[in-house]
Amino acid sequence: MIDREPDVPEERRIRFRIGVNLVDVIVEEHDIFGDGVNVAARLEVLAEPGGVCISRMVRDQIRDKLRKQGGCACRFY
Numbered sequence: 001m002i003d004r005e006p007d008v009p010e011e012r013r014i015r016f017r018i019g020v021n022l023v024d025v026i027v028e029e030h031d032i033f034g035d036g037v038n039v040a041a042r043l044e045v046l047a048e049p050g051g052v053c054i055s056r057m058v059r060d061q062i063r064d065k066l067r068k069q070g071g072c073a074c075r076f077y
Contacts, residue, residue: 018052019043022061 005013021043023036039055047053054062 015049017044017047017049019045019047019054020052020058021055022057 019040019042021036021040023034023039025032025034025036043053043055
């Protein structure tokens with residue numbers, strides 16, 4: 001989004017917050033349900049504007065890959 005909004009004043013820019021969790025979810029025609037969705041929504045609130053917040057389960061899955069790539073400027077909850 002930052003690349004798409006170079007001329008937009010800071011107070012009018014769109015800043016997504018993303019929460020990522022690693023759990024099964026129930027998918028129906030036009031909706032998704034389950035604890036995984038609820039946890040991801042709570043993690044989203046913890047992310048800073050423009051940031052991503054991941055669960056411990058996600059961190060555990062990607063930890064070694066992050067180390068090999070020089071780490072991550074992340075906070076884990």
